[in-house]
Amino acid sequence: MHQALLSKRRLADFVSYLVSGHKLVAPVPLQDGHFKFDEVHSLDEISLKYIPTILPPKKYFMPQRSSLLRYDLSKIHEMEEIVELEQLVLFGVHTCDLAGIHCLNIVFSDHPKDPHYLARNNFITIIGLECNDYCDSSAGCAMLHTHLPKGGYDLFLTELSDSYYIHINTQKGEDMVDESSLFDDVTRAAEGELNLLRSRKRELFTSEVPIRYQDIPRLFEETFDSDVWSQLGEKCLSCGNCTAVCPTCFCFDIVDEPELDLSKGERLRVWDSCQNEAFATVAGGENFRRKRMDRQRHRFHRKFKYLMDRYGRLFCTGCGRCSRSCMAGINLKRTISALIEERG
Template sequence: MNQALLSKSRLADFVSYLVSGHKVVAPVPLQEGRFKFDEVQSLADISLNYIPTILPPKKYFMPQRSTLLRYDLSKGQDMEEMVELEKLVLFGVHTCDLAGIQCLNIVFSDRPKDLHYLARNNFITVIGLECSDYCDSFAGCAMLHNHLPKGGYDLFLTELAECYYVHINTQKGEEMIEEASIFEAATKAAEGELERLRSRKKELFTSEVPIRYQDIPRLFEETFDSDVWSQLGEKCLSCGNCTSVCPTCFCFDILDEPELDLGSGERVRVWDSCQNEAFAAVAGGDNFRKKRLERQRHRFHRKFKYLMDRYGRLFCTGCGRCSRSCMAGINLKRTISALIEERG
């Protein structure tokens, strides 16, 4: 079975089923029309219509801060490796964020494999939710081909008039459907409705910037010395918001934190950012990217050039978080447009 239907009136029952056996996290409302992924107890806690959360679901796969190992000097060099595992269901993930998780999976599966990440990943069930319309004007998902589902989930829900069309992508997802026993078999009528929704989306979601996906890396290659970067450098405050909220930024720092007995302690991993002053600083006081323009350019090249070269995929998901949270109004889509215009 690859598809199923869930009556809208049973969605609350499905969430209750999930909550009965798992910790469930889903988008919940904050002030000012903002959202975050947080633990929920029922459907009533969840915002099904939401713009991208402040932090992407990345925080469950690679937390802002996590313990990698514990040490105790009385045991010499023996260190106890730690993985903070948490079994959870991620409910209501949009296609942009599914793409973000896929990007992280690629990076952390590359050698040397990141066992902490991969172990956590095994404990997380992902239930996607389709957007039938744009969330807001910051989104660039069509340019990045992420407005439609392309895997990365266990189950994926698309809202139709009377029910949710459910794609089942993994055995784990199929087992859930069977155990919940509130799903029905997919019908021809529902399939037709899904197809019509998808064709409507094709009209609605068109590349937000006039450039083809495959041409983006070349644009960045050809505009390395563009004035656009100087303008960004002048505006940027180096607050790090763009990278903190990015679903595919994965840089981190590692710190040793002793307990008050000084003999034992933890080695922790904390998110770091190429926008931070000390990120590219080295012993002796040199800094490889002292200028803000270099750091902003680096961020863009990481999304649109370097990782494409390495992994054959763009590392921007089009979620729009960086633009939404930029203090200085640096806008990803406008930046790409400006580069296109300057190159001619």
């Protein structure tokens, strides 16, 4: 069985089933129309309609601060590796964020593999949720080809009129469907409804900027010296919002934190950002990207050029978080449009 149906009136029971087994995290409302992924205990706490959360689900795969090892200076050769593991079910993950997790998987599986990330990844179950419409005007998912499900989940829910169409992608997903006994077989009517929805989506979601996916890296290559970058540099406050909220930004710093007895302590991984002034500063005080313009250009090239060269896919998911969180009004889609316009 690779598809199933879940009646809408049984969704609350399914959430209860999930809660009975493991910690469940899902989008919950915050103030002023914002959302975050947080622990929930029942369906009524969950926002099924939400714009991308302030932080993407990456916070569960590589937390803002996480311990890597514990040391004891009295036994200097006996450092103990720490992986803070917790069985977790992520519920309601949109396709843009599934793409973000996929990007992180690629990076942390590359040589040298990151055991902390990969161990955590094994403990996380992902239940996706389809966007039937655009979340808001910041989204660029059609341009980045992330508006339709392409794997990366255990279960994936698509809302139909009176049920959810369920794609089952893994053994873990199949076990949940079997064990909860809440699911029905797919009907021909449901199939028809899903097909109709998908064809409507193909019309509704069209590239938000007039450029083809495969042409984007060349655009960035050809506009490296564009004035657009100096304009961004004048606006940018280097606050680091764009990178913190990005589902594919993964840069981190390593810090040692002694305990109060001073002999024991922990080594931590803490999120860092190429937008922070000190990020590219090396011994001797040289800074490879001293100017804000250089740092903004670097961020965009990481998304649209450098990692495409290395991994063969764009590292922007079109979620729109960087544009939403920039108080200086730096907007990803407008920046790409400006580059297209300038290149002619």
